Amino acid sequence: MVVWILYNDFDLSEVNSIQRSYYQQTLPETLNTKLAIEDVDFQRLTDATDLSLIRADSLLLCICSASSVNDVALNRLLIEFKMRSKNVFALVLGEDLQSVVGDEQQKDKKKKIDDYFPAALLLDYDTAGNTTEIKSEPIAVAAGPDAHSRGIAVKKFTAAIFDVPYRELTQRQNKVKNAVILVVLIVLSLSTLQCVSDTSSSMDKFYEQFRIQGN
Numbered sequence: 001m002v003v004w005i006l007y008n009d010f011d012l013s014e015v016n017s018i019q020r021s022y023y024q025q026t027l028p029e030t031l032n033t034k035l036a037i038e039d040v041d042f043q044r045l046t047d048a049t050d051l052s053l054i055r056a057d058s059l060l061l062c063i064c065s066a067s068s069v070n071d072v073a074l075n076r077l078l079i080e081f082k083m084r085s086k087n088v089f090a091l092v093l094g095e096d097l098q099s100v101v102g103d104e105q106q107k108d109k110k111k112k113i114d115d116y117f118p119a120a121l122l123l124d125y126d127t128a129g130n131t132t133e134i135k136s137e138p139i140a141v142a143a144g145p146d147a148h149s150r151g152i153a154v155k156k157f158t159a160a161i162f163d164v165p166y167r168e169l170t171q172r173q174n175k176v177k178n179a180v181i182l183v184v185l186i187v188l189s190l191s192t193l194q195c196v197s198d199t200s201s202s203m204d205k206f207y208e209q210f211r212i213q214g215n
Helices: 009-024 072-082 103-115 147-162 171-214
Strands: 002-006 041-044 059-064 088-093 139-143
Touching (some): 002 072, 009 088, 009 147, 059 147, 072 088, 088 147, 139 147
């Protein structure tokens, strides 16, 4: 399966890192899909690309960043793709996209994400390249500089590639996490019981000594 990828040259190292993260992951055994991680082939969309290869079901991963937002060539290629397919997933790179929480902060974060969108990402085009009145709402995920944020971003666009809910990709991870938590709780419980047992034994010895001295 080919997944097209569009990015500015300045983001090449980030793109390579994201692709490595994609190929290093493992899909849950319970995932109902005929595809495997290695079945996906990322191909860069460039001026040399044979556009007849882009079909209605083709998927584009558009890397959005401070470098790409005003990239004229990138916007032109994005239009060419959207004339043929509407399946565009935006992965936004930015130093200020790290972890903000809370409703108001999430709104601020969304504004920052929008600031990185190339103009063509927010418009819809017909097969002739003319803009339509349809409002384009891109599926986007922010990938901040921290490893946790990047990991979530990779999982989310993997879900888009395999056309499965994001939660299905995190089942295995959650099971492992829950198993670790259970083991920790068991160890803590056993430690607590041992402490109670030791304390009880010490108290018994103390009372026994006290009884002997009292006699």
